[in-house]
Amino acid sequence: MRHFPMPTLKFLGTFVTCAAVALCNVYITKSLAQSARQGQPPADTAVDSSNASPIYGVTIPAGYRDWKLIAVNQLLLAGKGEQLRAQLGNDVAIKAFKEGTVPFPDGSIIAAIHWTRVSSEDNDKVLNGPFPGTQSFVIGSPVNVQFMVKDSKKYAATGGWGFADFKGGKPGDKALHETCFGCHQPAKGHDFVFARYAPAP
Amino acid sequence: MLHCRARIRRYCGALSSCVAVAICTLHIAKSAAQSNEEGRVQTAAIASSSDVSPLFGIGIPVGYREWGLVSVAREKGNLNDIRAVLGNDPAIKAYREGATSFPDGAIIARIAWTYVPSKDNDRVLGKPQSFVAGLAADLPDWYLEFMVKDSKRYAATGGWGYAQFDKNGATADMALMKTCAPCHQAGNKIANAHDFVFTRYTP
Numbered sequence: 001m002r003h004f005p006m007p008t009l010k011f012l013g014t015f016v017t018c019a020a021v022a023l024c025n026v027y028i029t030k031s032l033a034q035s036a037r038q039g040q041p042p043a044d045t046a047v048d049s050s051n052a053s054p055i056y057g058v059t060i061p062a063g064y065r066d067w068k069l070i071a072v073n074q075l076l077l078a079g080k081g082e083q084l085r086a087q088l089g090n091d092v093a094i095k096a097f098k099e100g101t102v103p104f105p106d107g108s109i110i111a112a113i114h115w116t117r118v119s120s121e122d123n124d125k126v127l128n129g130p131f132p133g134t135q136s137f138v139i140g141s142p143v144n145v146q147f148m149v150k151d152s153k154k155y156a157a158t159g160g161w162g163f164a165d166f167k168g169g170k171p172g173d174k175a176l177h178e179t180c181f182g183c184h185q186p187a188k189g190h191d192f193v194f195a196r197y198a199p200a201p
Numbered sequence: 202m203l204h205c206r207a208r209i210r211r212y213c214g215a216l217s218s219c220v221a222v223a224i225c226t227l228h229i230a231k232s233a234a235q236s237n238e239e240g241r242v243q244t245a246a247i248a249s250s251s252d253v254s255p256l257f258g259i260g261i262p263v264g265y266r267e268w269g270l271v272s273v274a275r276e277k278g279n280l281n282d283i284r285a286v287l288g289n290d291p292a293i294k295a296y297r298e299g300a301t302s303f304p305d306g307a308i309i310a311r312i313a314w315t316y317v318p319s320k321d322n323d324r325v326l327g328k329p330q331s332f333v334a335g336l337a338a339d340l341p342d343w344y345l346e347f348m349v350k351d352s353k354r355y356a357a358t359g360g361w362g363y364a365q366f367d368k369n370g371a372t373a374d375m376a377l378m379k380t381c382a383p384c385h386q387a388g389n390k391i392a393n394a395h396d397f398v399f400t401r402y403t404p
Contacts, residue, residue, distance in 0.1 A: 065404070066293075069266070072273045072285045073319070073333040075326075084273045086285065094267075115403060117275065122391045123399060126384055133278040139403040186324040194322055198285075198314055199337035200266045201368050 053164035054174040058149050060166055061090070064111045068094045071198040074117065082117040084139050087195040093150075103160065103191040108150040110193065116140035143167070148193065159184070159192045252372035254364035256379065259349050261366055262289070265310045269293040272403040275316065282313040282341055283334060286400040292350075296402035303350045303396050305360075311346040311400075315339045340368040348385075348398065358382035359397045 052059045067088035075083045089097060093108035116139070123136035144167045152160035163180035165172040184192040253260045268287035275283050288296060292307035303309075315335030322331030345366040352360040363381035365373035372378075385397040392399050 066269050069270050069285055069287065071334055072283055072314070073322075073331060074275050074283060074316070076330045076332070078328070078330065084275060086270055086273050088270060115273070120274075122389055126387055126389050126392075126399075127276070127280075129387075130380060130384065131276075131279050134280050135277040137275040137277065138400075139272050139274070142404060183325055186321055190321075194319075194325075196333070198312075198334035199340060200312075201337045201340065 051169070051171065053147075053162075053166075053171040053177055055177045056149070056155065056158075056162035056164060058147055058162045058164035060145070060164075060169065061109055061111070061147065064088060064090075064109070064145075064147070065113075067111060069198070070094070070097055070110065071195050073195075075114075082137070083114050083143060084117045084137070085112060085114045087112050097197040103152075104150045104193065106150050106152055106160075108148075110148045110195065112146040112148075112195070114143040114145070116143055144172075159188075161192055252366065252370060254362075254366075254372045254378055255375040257349070257355065257358075257362035257364060259347055259362050259364035261345065261364075261370060262308055262310070262347065265289075265308075265345075265347070266312075268310060271296060271309065272400050274400070276313075280313070280341070280343075281316055282343075283316045283332065284311060284313040286311050293402075301395060302360075303398070305351050305353075307350040309348045309398060309400070313341050313343055313346075315341060337368065342367045343373075344368045350396075359386055361385070361397060 065088070067090050070087040070089050070093075072087075073085045075085060077083065088111045090107075090109045092105055093110050095101070096104045096108055117137045118140035120136045120138045123138065124134065127134040127136055144165055146166070147164040149155070149162040149164070150160055151162060155162045158181040161181070161184070163177060165176055165180070171177075181192070184194070187194045190196070265287060268289050271286040271288050271293070273283070273285050287310045289306075289308045289310075291304050292309050295303045295307055316332050317335040317339075318329045319331045319333040322333070323329050343365055345364075347364040349355070349362040349364070350360055351362060355362040359382060361382065363378060365377065365381075367373075382397075385392055385399070389399070391401075395401070
């Protein structure tokens, strides 16, 4: 009688362990899959080469608008109006930004969204009560979206970065993309990336 | 001897089960906590170091800096800041669907940074044209603001609770918190048509 329960217990013990380990694996695999997906450069998932940037072959990464915020800024373009801008990063890029990792690791992607800036009279009416003299500017309409994709081997000739500029979902021409890397030279000390993580104490 | 080995095996089996279950529980608990975080502001999800806003009892929601981007704005004049509006998942979902009111659990975050010229960026442009978020030490007193939707708890203020914090996590005082709802409900046509929220989602 005393000998019987032991194999049963052993079996149960093993079974529970296996089930628990299996469950764990599902969780771990799922979270790894999620982070791997975000880290993948879009060039590898290109479906339509006509939507890829010249020279670099970078396409618009799926889901980039859901990426986390790096920073916001404003550009006053002489004669061309004003822009409000935001930079978003995939998980690999955000981690590097937060930890101050330079150069950025392969798989990092930075998205820069540019919009026109317009005055908001409605906001001004409300704000001028508590904050006299405030002029509120909000986003008008999308101008373009740019991406920097880090792949130190594939893009070795351009500091490890592939560039892309899209307007209305269509990439700009070769001449435009030839200017990207040259323009990013002043940011060489920060791996050619202008954007800094906006403070979050 | 035979009994001993069996007992050890049984013990080992039980122990590894426990460890495995514990690890699993950690994983499950972690993901459950993540999904709950955004909906539960008043309890576990507030940062322990943060104050709670007078009148509304709202602390700084954990992980707000990683929420999705709603839009960007610039306030010129006395405020002189550049700001981003972020939303938790229920808020972003409502925005994307073009909903005219937000579901309970929606939280909107407004982050304001000082507005400073960027020397790095201007080296490319040749003149002061680029303006970025300032340093952490220079963050304005109105650094963080939150709107939390809870139609029952905040029924008296249009279903929204409000909060404002400076860079040290210190809340704005009662007098200031009393001004939030009246301003959002002041008859501004944008906010009135949009559940008392000024900011619209920008694709």
